Amino acid sequence: METSKVMIRPATKADTPELFRIEQRCFDSESFSRRQVNYLAMQSSGKFWVLTEGEKIAGFIVLLQRTNTQALRVYSLAVLPEFRGKKYAQQLMQKAVLQAQEEGKDRLYLEVSEHNHEAIQLYQKLGFELTGIRPRYYRDGSNACLMEKKVEA
Numbered sequence: 001m002e003t004s005k006v007m008i009r010p011a012t013k014a015d016t017p018e019l020f021r022i023e024q025r026c027f028d029s030e031s032f033s034r035r036q037v038n039y040l041a042m043q044s045s046g047k048f049w050v051l052t053e054g055e056k057i058a059g060f061i062v063l064l065q066r067t068n069t070q071a072l073r074v075y076s077l078a079v080l081p082e083f084r085g086k087k088y089a090q091q092l093m094q095k096a097v098l099q100a101q102e103e104g105k106d107r108l109y110l111e112v113s114e115h116n117h118e119a120i121q122l123y124q125k126l127g128f129e130l131t132g133i134r135p136r137y138y139r140d141g142s143n144a145c146l147m148e149k150k151v152e153a
């Protein structure tokens with residue numbers, strides 16, 4: 001059987017309805033609105049990359065840049081359930097590391113729910129460390145773990 005080609009490319013306007021569907025399936029009540037997805041993919045100064053398997057979008061990563069900090073923020077990361085466990089999140093995060101290096105940033109940072117064990121395990125495996133807690137950060141009242149990973153120049 002032929003295996004589908006896996007690629008990472010920038011999101012386009014045509015992707016936004018599918019990206020919105022992925023958001024809703026992966027994040028439920030915490031998902032971005034259609035407008036937010038459109039803004040992040042098309043207008044923000046950050047990066048919105050999609051990982052495709054064949055013709056299908058399997059997941060995405062959103063990075064936000066801020067000029068006054070040496071850290072690049074991983075704002076969102078998601079892989080559809082049917083594509084999980086194939087190291088796609090790791091590949092997307094690798095792209096974030098390269099982007100940070102390209103921008104001369106010295107670290108990546110992100111927030112993740114204290115209950116999101118899969119994601120926390122992934123981040124720890126990739127070298128992220130817990131640097132703080134934001135109490136009651138999410139709509140359900142749960143805390144956010146603030147995690148950072150150093151990026152070599």
Ligand SMILES: CC(C)(COP(=O)(O)OP(=O)(O)OC[C@H]1O[C@@H](n2cnc3c(N)ncnc32)[C@H](O)[C@@H]1OP(=O)(O)O)[C@@H](O)C(=O)NCCC(=O)NCCS
Nearest residue numbers: 026077078079084085086087088089090112118119121122
């Ligand atoms: C977290 C998420 C992005 C992982 O995507 P993925 O493509 O399946 O991840 P990978 O295949 O790259 O997994 C790499 C590592 O993550 C961890 N991991 C992934 N799924 C896991 C699970 N179900 N249980 C425990 N650890 C898990 C493991 O350490 C795994 O390494 P291994 O394959 O060597 O065991 C995906 O589950 C997801 O989209 N979840 C919903 C959205 C979300 O929570 N995003 C993060 C918000 S901060």
